[in-house]
Amino acid sequence: MWGGTAAVVLGGLLAAGCGGGGKDAADESTGKAGKSAAGSYPVSVTDCMGAKTTFSDAPKRIVTSNASSLELLLRLGAGDKVIGTGFPPGKGTLPGALDAQGQKVKVLSQNVIPKEKLLGSGADLYIDTFASMGGMGGGGMGDAPTVEEFKAAGINHIYLKSTACAAQGKKPVRDLSAVEADITSLGAVTGTSAKAKELVAGMKEKVGAVQKAVGGTAAGKRPTYFFFDYDAGTKQPTVVCNRQVANAVITLAGARNAFADCDGDNKQVGWEDVIAKNPDWIQLGVRNRGSEAANKKAFDEAQKWLETNPATKGLKAVKERHFLRIASEPTTIAGVENAETVEKIAKTLYPGKVG
The missing domain is CATH 3.40.50.1980 (Nitrogenase molybdenum iron protein domain)
Structure with a gap:
């Protein structure tokens, strides 16, 4: 399944990024990445508490917490950098050609990736979709590594803020700006900003047409x-x-x-x-x-x-x-x-x- 258990286990999928609006989720990455369409670095992103992670170049070995973050990377064209995932996509659950690509990714766990396996995965980046992964004041999804343990293992840890910050949102979510910001931010981090821009533009076009018809x-x-x-x-x-x-x-x-x-x-x-x-x-x-x-x-x-x-x-x-x-x-x-x-x-x- 595509995130399968995720719809419930995640405890809150995809709401506004940390305190309202999608702008915050991409500000750091697009601000410092400026020319990110060409893969310019350094690129910085923040988590729900405002802690910053800076990338001097594109990650080469990525682990994703579940199928949703994996799918975004596949759509961005960064799937070849993914070395493992938790909550893997079931066969036939990803659209089109993405399905075959997703099936090739190593499964580190059918659920939350155990701490020892994640820290020993050889990853240089872990993309976290889950709400409340230990370090952000939540109850945690399983025995999550600490900030210090991630650092010792050489793994940068970033979040899909539209999901991970959902429970901390301060106002209702009525648009997809936080999701679009996550895509923009991932594009900047992985050096695929041109594709990210294309994906976001497509989303805006679809939603814009609907709004024109029924928004009033x-x-x-x-x-x-x-x-x-x-x-x-x-x-x-x-x-x-x-x-x-x-x-x-x-x-x-x-x-x-x-x-x-x-x-x-x-x-x-x-x-x-x-x-x-x-x-x-x-x-x-x-x-x-x-x-x-x-x-x-x-x-x-x-x-x-x-x-x-x-x-x-x-x-x-x-x-x-x-x-x-x-x-x-x-x-x-x-x-x-x-x-x-x-x-x-x-x-x-x-x-x-x-x-």
Whole structure:
């Protein structure tokens, strides 16, 4: 799966970069990199607490914490520098030619990479997608190396701030600027800024077209939207709050996140809370199983659960069969496909207006 367990385990995927807005996430890299399209160095980036890491040249041996950061590097053309990953992408879960490339990357762990294995990997850079990896005041994902241990091993440690800083965000996330800043920053660090610029431009173009079509819709006329994280469990639903990148995806698509009043990234609620919201639309958020048939089966299961469960079968969206079959990963995890998801949602909610 593409980040598989990530949608829940990460505890908050992709919200605003540390205290609001994507500018901060790329300021240091683009500011000092200036001519980064040509791979100019030094390049500096900061973490959620403002600690700076400076690169005198491009990293040569990169380890990624999960499939989302791996995919970004593959899209940037820096995949040949990746020597290992945790939370690997399942076969068939990455788009197009990226899938075969992703399958060639050495798997250091199916989950969080053990500390000893990471420190002994020979990497000179570790890209961390996870929220709360020890050094930033969080509870940590596993036994994370300390700043001193990373330094002793010769490994620079940087974060995808749109994800790792999500829980610390100070305001709701309503755009993809933090994700775009992560792409820009990674491009500067890896000497692939020209490609990063191209990817960001493509995202802006897609989202811009949607905004032109539906951006002027009054708040009260926007349909309410519930992201049903089926794979997170059905006993107690896990919802996306206003610091999560999914809140931006939903908002940009012209909808209202049913739980936009929840400050944070993700939160467990009761089904009575979902019933009280009574959303107009429900996204069947299942993780990519790697094939069209397997994905259809998972979507069918999620839909059937909603249609037969006593607590949910009376919901407006369920009765009207207002379901969207869009995978979890491009909605909740940072990446180029966030913009494509904005477009997909908008086309469903506003038929004839978008695309």
